[in-house]
Amino acid sequence: MHASARPGRYNPGVIPRVFAPDAGTTAGGIVALAPDEAAHLTRVLRLGPGAAVRVFDGRGGEWAATIRDGAKSRVSLTLGPPLAPAPEPRVAYSLAIAVLKGDATDEAVRDGVMLGAAAIHPFVAARSEVSLAALARARRADRWRRVAIASAKQCGRATVPVIHEPVTVDALLTGAPGPLRLQLVEPGLGEPSLHLADVPVPSAVTLAVGPEGGWTPGEVAQARAEGWLALGLGGRVLRAVSAPLVALAAAQAVWRDR
């Protein structure tokens, strides 16, 4: 769903967006791209000197830019004027996602970024079929950070959410940021205690979503004891990989967030 071409408007469909974390602090208006970003421009998009791009720094800054010189994996840009990226939500959404099977967590991260998450907290629940040690060995958090950058490029955000290192479910339930903490519960696992419209719009919220096998009764009880509220989203069983998207979409719609 690309925006149409219109001068001066946010328009990701026409001008490629590249990520350069130091774009805002560079000297002389020249930005050197990391090799993978450079290769994307030169090899995939086949762009050369003079081509117009947009560059964003992942912290909310975005600029017009022109390719200054470059070949293969070495590209530098000349920065132009600042541009308005896609708006950030007013509520800071922290998305806590149980690590899923295979590559499904990638999809959840991608969708969370697209829906405007401010931070992502992966965790290993009792029914997650993976260990923290295996995630560390495979450097999965680094992979999710690359997924987050790619999703930010696609959806027009200039802010790349922080992807935290995976933690245990206990650490998540005791330590996740507030003030509002919501545990998404499936039909049949206790009665949902909350509709999103029944709480004042928070400044920040953590939304926690369980793995394919669901939360254990112990995890639900611990969450209640730690002050998390149970949130139900309709009477049907959601796929675990889709639940974060449904939860974020619901919260933003009810809270009239942008």
Place this chain on the structure above:
Amino acid sequence: MHASARPGRYNPGVIPRVFAPDAGTTAGGIVALAPDEAAHLTRVLRLGPGAAVRVFDGRGGEWAATIRDGAKSRVSLTLGPPLAPAPEPRVAYSLAIAVLKGDATDEAVRDGVMLGAAAIHPFVAARSEVSLAALARARRADRWRRVAIASAKQCGRATVPVIHEPVTVDALLTGAPGPLRLQLVEPGLGEPSLHLADVPVPSAVTLAVGPEGGWTPGEVAQARAEGWLALGLGGRVLRAVSAPLVALAAAQAVWRDR
């Protein structure tokens, strides 16, 4: 996110669900399964006579059942008492989805069923990269019907939405059911005219989502002329395949639908 085991509760995680469209009208409480449903029970789940299943008819009926006899692709069931399936939404959501590239429409159909759609209207938009003739040759609507049945099994619904034959975008925009017709528009393509909270909860709504390349300006103008309202969902560009899920989740949350 399976429900936990609890007697008398909706509990898809433990007892397999099978689809039998004539389960409600069968004589003598014996239901013969179609070959693919039978093969799933005997070959994939390796169930035999005496095993407990749940059978649903796609029109809202669900029953306890027991495998009576069967081998490979021939299985019959003995029907037991009726059971409560996952609740249906109060609003009749018709989801109009532009046919997407590759198999992405399958995902949109699966997710639409999971979120409670009552009907799905595939259509070919100006920027869809497929023709109605190619869809008919490939019998894609039949494929989407199989996807819808599989999704209903997973999410606990006993109602399988009607999957209509694909139509042109012109036929969709002129003929889609009302009373409320909403066209999901991306950031930058006209100003969204509506927030979901600003309309009374309708008895039925059609939500139309464009293809990867977005609606054309002509399609947006035609929708306005036909009385469709423009609906925006946040300032970020949604992936076309995710947009139906976001739209349904938003509507159900704002309208407090189940």
